[in-house]
Amino acid sequence: MDSIFTKIINKEISSEIQYEDELCIAINDVNPKSKIHILVIPKKPIENINYASDSDKEILGHLMLVCQKLAKKLQIDEEGYQILTNVGEGGGQTVMHLHFHLLSGNTLTM
Numbered sequence: 001m002d003s004i005f006t007k008i009i010n011k012e013i014s015s016e017i018q019y020e021d022e023l024c025i026a027i028n029d030v031n032p033k034s035k036i037h038i039l040v041i042p043k044k045p046i047e048n049i050n051y052a053s054d055s056d057k058e059i060l061g062h063l064m065l066v067c068q069k070l071a072k073k074l075q076i077d078e079e080g081y082q083i084l085t086n087v088g089e090g091g092g093q094t095v096m097h098l099h100f101h102l103l104s105g106n107t108l109t110m
């Protein structure tokens with residue numbers, strides 16, 4: 001299940017990397033919907049949260065903590081931010097590789 005994010009993870013196409021470790025990569029969204037718009041992407045190609053299993057607990061927790069650390073690094077932790085994941089076409093997902101959007105600057109309302 002390769003997507004454009006596989007190519008980004010493998011450095012086959014360039015991106016603005018905010019953070020990277022053995023489990024994930026965080027990049028600036030190419031089409032930002034807010035002042036800060038970062039995608040936190042696991043290196044394991046899980047299609048979306050529907051396809052995560054108990055064995056992915058460490059990865060999922062790690063992604064949340066990377067969002068938290070990026071928010072601190074970018075000094076948006078006090079003002080507030082959003083973490084969002086789209087699930088499936090009906091949920092607005094366009095890239096079929098799990099990712100969390102970290103958004104700050106103009107809050108999406110529910």
Ligand code: AMP
Binds near residue numbers: 032
């Ligand atoms: P989603 O619609 O939730 O699947 O989010 C996919 C996101 O990936 C969108 O916000 C796109 O702007 C973003 N995106 C697509 N291609 C790239 C790319 N090459 N580099 C960075 N972000 C991308």
